[in-house]
Amino acid sequence: TQLLEQSPQFLSIQEGENLTVYCNSSSVFSSLQWYRQEPGEGPVLLVTVVTGGEVKKLKRLTFQFGDARKDSSLHITAAQTGDTGLYLCAGVRKGAQKLVFGQGTRLTINP
Protein backbone atom coordinates (compact mmCIF):
# COMPACT_ATOMS: atom_id res chain seq x y z
CA THR A 1 0.00 0.00 0.00
CA GLN A 2 1.40 3.35 -1.09
CA LEU A 3 1.19 5.89 1.74
CA LEU A 4 1.43 8.79 -0.70
CA GLU A 5 -0.45 8.52 -4.00
CA GLN A 6 0.68 10.73 -6.84
CA SER A 7 -1.42 11.44 -9.91
CA PRO A 8 -1.08 11.33 -12.76
CA GLN A 9 1.82 8.86 -12.98
CA PHE A 10 2.61 9.97 -16.54
CA LEU A 11 1.84 13.31 -18.22
CA SER A 12 2.84 14.47 -21.68
CA ILE A 13 1.81 17.97 -22.77
CA GLN A 14 2.85 20.69 -25.21
CA GLU A 15 5.11 23.56 -24.30
CA GLY A 16 3.12 26.53 -23.02
CA GLU A 17 0.33 24.51 -21.41
CA ASN A 18 -0.45 24.47 -17.70
CA LEU A 19 -0.51 21.34 -15.54
CA THR A 20 -1.19 20.18 -11.99
CA VAL A 21 0.26 17.15 -10.20
CA TYR A 22 -1.44 15.83 -7.08
CA CYS A 23 -0.07 14.08 -4.01
CA ASN A 24 -2.68 12.55 -1.69
CA SER A 25 -2.68 10.57 1.54
CA SER A 26 -4.98 9.55 4.39
CA SER A 27 -2.14 10.34 6.81
CA VAL A 28 -1.14 13.67 8.31
CA PHE A 29 2.38 14.90 7.63
CA SER A 30 4.42 17.40 9.62
CA SER A 31 5.95 18.56 6.35
CA LEU A 32 5.94 17.68 2.70
CA GLN A 33 8.71 18.08 0.16
CA TRP A 34 8.68 18.14 -3.63
CA TYR A 35 11.71 16.86 -5.52
CA ARG A 36 12.67 16.70 -9.16
CA GLN A 37 14.83 13.86 -10.43
CA GLU A 38 16.69 13.54 -13.73
CA PRO A 39 17.57 10.09 -15.15
CA GLY A 40 20.55 8.54 -13.32
CA GLU A 41 20.71 11.32 -10.74
CA GLY A 42 19.50 11.88 -7.20
CA PRO A 43 16.35 13.86 -6.37
CA VAL A 44 16.83 17.62 -6.07
CA LEU A 45 14.77 19.43 -3.44
CA LEU A 46 12.41 22.04 -4.92
CA VAL A 47 10.38 23.13 -1.90
CA THR A 48 9.25 22.23 1.62
CA VAL A 49 5.78 23.09 2.92
CA VAL A 50 5.00 22.79 6.62
CA THR A 51 1.83 24.76 7.40
CA GLY A 52 -1.69 23.63 6.41
CA GLY A 53 -2.94 25.80 3.54
CA GLU A 54 0.54 27.09 2.77
CA VAL A 55 1.28 28.20 -0.79
CA LYS A 56 4.82 28.63 -2.10
CA LYS A 57 5.90 29.87 -5.49
CA LEU A 58 9.13 29.10 -7.32
CA LYS A 59 9.05 31.04 -10.61
CA ARG A 60 6.38 29.24 -12.70
CA LEU A 61 5.87 26.50 -10.10
CA THR A 62 3.23 26.85 -7.37
CA PHE A 63 3.12 24.40 -4.47
CA GLN A 64 0.20 24.07 -2.06
CA PHE A 65 -0.15 22.10 1.17
CA GLY A 66 -3.67 21.00 2.04
CA ASP A 67 -5.41 22.53 5.05
CA ALA A 68 -5.37 19.17 6.87
CA ARG A 69 -1.73 18.52 5.87
CA LYS A 70 -2.71 15.27 4.11
CA ASP A 71 -2.26 16.35 0.51
CA SER A 72 -0.35 18.68 -1.75
CA SER A 73 -0.31 19.89 -5.33
CA LEU A 74 2.25 21.21 -7.77
CA HIS A 75 1.03 23.53 -10.52
CA ILE A 76 3.25 24.54 -13.43
CA THR A 77 2.26 27.53 -15.54
CA ALA A 78 3.36 27.79 -19.18
CA ALA A 79 5.42 24.60 -19.11
CA GLN A 80 8.80 24.58 -20.83
CA THR A 81 10.80 21.67 -22.25
CA GLY A 82 13.27 22.16 -19.42
CA ASP A 83 10.53 21.16 -16.95
CA THR A 84 10.71 17.57 -18.23
CA GLY A 85 11.60 15.12 -15.46
CA LEU A 86 10.34 12.93 -12.63
CA TYR A 87 8.55 14.86 -9.90
CA LEU A 88 8.38 13.23 -6.48
CA CYS A 89 6.45 14.25 -3.41
CA ALA A 90 7.70 13.06 -0.04
CA GLY A 91 6.28 13.53 3.43
CA VAL A 92 7.58 13.30 6.97
CA ARG A 93 5.19 12.06 9.64
CA LYS A 94 5.48 13.59 13.10
CA GLY A 95 8.12 11.85 15.17
CA ALA A 96 9.41 9.81 12.23
CA GLN A 97 12.87 9.97 10.78
CA LYS A 98 12.14 8.92 7.24
CA LEU A 99 10.83 10.48 4.06
CA VAL A 100 7.84 8.61 2.61
CA PHE A 101 7.77 9.03 -1.15
CA GLY A 102 5.03 8.88 -3.72
CA GLN A 103 5.68 6.78 -6.82
CA GLY A 104 6.41 9.89 -8.88
CA THR A 105 4.97 11.71 -11.88
CA ARG A 106 6.93 11.38 -15.11
CA LEU A 107 6.42 14.72 -16.91
CA THR A 108 7.29 15.22 -20.57
CA ILE A 109 7.01 18.66 -22.16
CA ASN A 110 6.99 18.49 -25.95
CA PRO A 111 8.28 21.40 -28.07
Add this chain to the structure above:
Amino acid sequence: ETGVTQSPTHLIKTRGQQVTLRCSSQSGHNTVSWYQQALGQGPQFIFQYYREEENGRGNFPPRFSGLQFPNYSSELNVNALELDDSALYLCASSFVGIDEQFFGPGTRLTVL
Protein backbone atom coordinates in the same frame (compact mmCIF):
# COMPACT_ATOMS: atom_id res chain seq x y z
CA GLU B 1 29.52 24.22 0.80
CA THR B 2 30.12 20.64 -0.39
CA GLY B 3 27.09 18.60 -1.40
CA VAL B 4 26.42 14.92 -0.80
CA THR B 5 28.75 12.60 -2.67
CA GLN B 6 28.46 8.85 -3.26
CA SER B 7 30.80 6.17 -4.55
CA PRO B 8 30.98 4.22 -6.69
CA THR B 9 28.69 5.54 -9.42
CA HIS B 10 27.95 2.13 -10.88
CA LEU B 11 28.55 -1.40 -9.65
CA ILE B 12 27.90 -4.86 -11.06
CA LYS B 13 27.80 -7.87 -8.74
CA THR B 14 26.58 -11.45 -8.91
CA ARG B 15 24.04 -13.17 -6.68
CA GLY B 16 25.39 -14.10 -3.26
CA GLN B 17 28.15 -11.51 -3.24
CA GLN B 18 28.50 -8.64 -0.78
CA VAL B 19 28.68 -4.93 -1.59
CA THR B 20 29.67 -1.74 0.25
CA LEU B 21 28.42 1.67 -0.87
CA ARG B 22 29.84 4.91 0.49
CA CYS B 23 28.41 8.38 1.19
CA SER B 24 29.88 11.68 2.34
CA SER B 25 27.31 14.00 3.85
CA GLN B 26 26.87 17.68 3.06
CA SER B 27 29.01 19.89 5.27
CA GLY B 28 27.20 20.86 8.46
CA HIS B 29 24.85 17.85 8.37
CA ASN B 30 25.01 15.16 11.07
CA THR B 31 22.37 12.67 9.90
CA VAL B 32 22.53 10.27 6.96
CA SER B 33 19.64 8.29 5.47
CA TRP B 34 19.77 5.56 2.83
CA TYR B 35 17.05 4.84 0.28
CA GLN B 36 16.54 2.19 -2.39
CA GLN B 37 14.90 3.25 -5.63
CA ALA B 38 13.76 0.51 -7.99
CA LEU B 39 13.22 1.37 -11.64
CA GLY B 40 10.06 3.43 -12.11
CA GLN B 41 9.38 3.74 -8.37
CA GLY B 42 9.83 6.32 -5.67
CA PRO B 43 12.69 5.83 -3.17
CA GLN B 44 12.09 3.48 -0.23
CA PHE B 45 13.63 4.22 3.17
CA ILE B 46 16.25 1.68 4.31
CA PHE B 47 17.61 3.28 7.51
CA GLN B 48 18.99 6.43 9.07
CA TYR B 49 22.13 7.05 11.11
CA TYR B 50 22.73 9.74 13.72
CA ARG B 51 25.62 9.90 16.17
CA GLU B 52 27.02 6.70 14.64
CA GLU B 53 23.91 4.70 15.61
CA GLU B 54 20.91 3.47 13.65
CA ASN B 55 18.05 5.92 14.20
CA GLY B 56 15.14 4.30 12.41
CA ARG B 57 14.81 1.47 9.90
CA GLY B 58 12.45 0.65 7.07
CA ASN B 59 11.14 -2.73 5.96
CA PHE B 60 14.47 -4.21 4.84
CA PRO B 61 16.05 -7.50 6.01
CA PRO B 62 19.09 -7.64 8.33
CA ARG B 63 21.44 -8.34 5.43
CA PHE B 64 21.16 -4.59 4.80
CA SER B 65 23.40 -2.93 7.38
CA GLY B 66 25.16 0.37 7.77
CA LEU B 67 27.74 2.42 9.57
CA GLN B 68 28.25 6.09 10.30
CA PHE B 69 31.69 7.47 11.05
CA PRO B 70 32.74 10.36 13.33
CA ASN B 71 33.00 12.66 10.29
CA TYR B 72 29.32 11.82 9.54
CA SER B 73 30.13 9.86 6.39
CA SER B 74 28.36 6.54 6.04
CA GLU B 75 28.46 3.09 4.47
CA LEU B 76 25.66 0.80 3.33
CA ASN B 77 26.52 -2.90 3.28
CA VAL B 78 24.40 -5.55 1.60
CA ASN B 79 25.20 -9.24 2.10
CA ALA B 80 24.03 -12.24 0.08
CA LEU B 81 22.93 -10.12 -2.86
CA GLU B 82 19.70 -11.06 -4.63
CA LEU B 83 18.53 -10.13 -8.12
CA ASP B 84 15.84 -7.85 -6.61
CA ASP B 85 18.56 -5.79 -4.94
CA SER B 86 19.28 -4.24 -8.35
CA ALA B 87 18.35 -0.56 -7.89
CA LEU B 88 19.61 2.98 -7.48
CA TYR B 89 20.84 3.45 -3.90
CA LEU B 90 20.51 7.00 -2.65
CA CYS B 91 22.12 8.63 0.32
CA ALA B 92 20.62 11.77 1.85
CA SER B 93 22.03 14.01 4.53
CA SER B 94 20.24 16.34 6.90
CA PHE B 95 20.49 18.02 10.26
CA VAL B 96 18.81 16.17 13.13
CA GLY B 97 15.27 17.39 13.75
CA ILE B 98 15.02 19.09 10.35
CA ASP B 99 12.78 17.35 7.80
CA GLU B 100 14.60 18.50 4.65
CA GLN B 101 17.01 15.96 3.23
CA PHE B 102 19.53 16.52 0.46
CA PHE B 103 20.39 13.67 -1.85
CA GLY B 104 23.55 12.48 -3.51
CA PRO B 105 23.68 11.31 -7.12
CA GLY B 106 23.19 7.67 -6.16
CA THR B 107 24.95 4.37 -6.85
CA ARG B 108 23.44 2.17 -9.57
CA LEU B 109 23.79 -1.47 -8.41
CA THR B 110 23.16 -4.28 -10.87
CA VAL B 111 22.99 -7.85 -9.56
CA LEU B 112 23.38 -10.59 -12.18
